[in-house]
Amino acid sequence: MYRIVKVLNNNVAIVRDGNDQQAVIMGAGITFHKKKGDLVNKEIVEKTFILRNQESQNNFSTLLKDIPLDFITTTYEIIEQAKKKFNYPVQEYIYVTLTDHIYLSYQNLNKGTYENTKLPDMRKDYPVEQKIGETALQLIREKLGIDFPQEEVSRIALHFINAKGTSVSGETDERIEKAIIDLVQHELAQSGIKRTNSNKNYYDRLMIHLNYFLERLLSDEGAQDSFSLNFEANLKQDYPAAYQIGNRIYELIGSQLGKTLNENERIYFTIHIQRLL
Numbered sequence: 001m002y003r004i005v006k007v008l009n010n011n012v013a014i015v016r017d018g019n020d021q022q023a024v025i026m027g028a029g030i031t032f033h034k035k036k037g038d039l040v041n042k043e044i045v046e047k048t049f050i051l052r053n054q055e056s057q058n059n060f061s062t063l064l065k066d067i068p069l070d071f072i073t074t075t076y077e078i079i080e081q082a083k084k085k086f087n088y089p090v091q092e093y094i095y096v097t098l099t100d101h102i103y104l105s106y107q108n109l110n111k112g113t114y115e116n117t118k119l120p121d122m123r124k125d126y127p128v129e130q131k132i133g134e135t136a137l138q139l140i141r142e143k144l145g146i147d148f149p150q151e152e153v154s155r156i157a158l159h160f161i162n163a164k165g166t167s168v169s170g171e172t173d174e175r176i177e178k179a180i181i182d183l184v185q186h187e188l189a190q191s192g193i194k195r196t197n198s199n200k201n202y203y204d205r206l207m208i209h210l211n212y213f214l215e216r217l218l219s220d221e222g223a224q225d226s227f228s229l230n231f232e233a234n235l236k237q238d239y240p241a242a243y244q245i246g247n248r249i250y251e252l253i254g255s256q257l258g259k260t261l262n263e264n265e266r267i268y269f270t271i272h273i274q275r276l277l
Helices: 054-066 070-086 094-111 127-144 152-162 176-192 200-218 227-240 240-257 262-275
Strands: 002-009 012-018 022-026 047-051
Touching: 002 022, 002 200, 012 047, 022 054, 022 070, 047 070, 047 240, 054 070, 070 094, 094 152, 094 200, 127 152, 152 262, 176 240, 200 227, 200 240, 200 262, 227 240, 227 262, 240 262
Parallel strands: none
Antiparallel strands: 002 012, 012 022, 022 047
16 A cells, blocks of 8 residues: 555655655546545556655656646656666666656747757667657657657657666765856856856756766766767767867866766767757
8 A cells, every 4th residue: 555645636646655665656546535644555556656765756846846747757657668678777867857858848849949959860879778769759649649859769868878877876065066067157158158048948958967967977976888989970070169169168077076077978068058059
């Protein structure tokens, strides 16, 4: 049996299981006429997303403030499928970044402001991530009724490549993190990139990525797999201005921390900056 912590709607609730672990449960009408403290039979629950630690709980609560519940649960299902069907390990922050990305893409599509960003073909070098992206688009179509452009397959695949690995542990030094972010924002300003009403969504996504990257780096997490050289070469050729700025930020962070950064980060910075440009 599950004990309800918070009813989200007639079909979804935050609960605690027999091991006092928090989870999100889903099922048609499972919380109808129920309230906090009531019990729900596990047999009528259709889906369960375990909130394994405090970070998971905080992430879910943060998302609930700004993003509709159906987008959150659909994204969680995409991630859980990647873990189970493709045996793909992910870090905790992907629940926030991917949910945020899918909802932002939906908003842009709805407002007619969706922008195509040419990404190198990933099918050969990243077949698993490509399959995850294709499965994600199918789930989004089924659960949310949204037909995203095929390009979203590669964008979603990038989120999984970025978050591949084990979950992050350890404390970060907030003073160092803030100092680095200030330096990056100054470097962006030197290149004519500042946060405005028209670019704030993309600017904030870059800052979210930077925050999570610094958390991983300052927690001394192991290195991630690197992108293929062909992928980076294509990106450099297609977006020379963004690549140049991204490379400066990459070198700036490495110099400030006295560390050799994963080559992936130069690519992620390039993609974020290209959107801003």
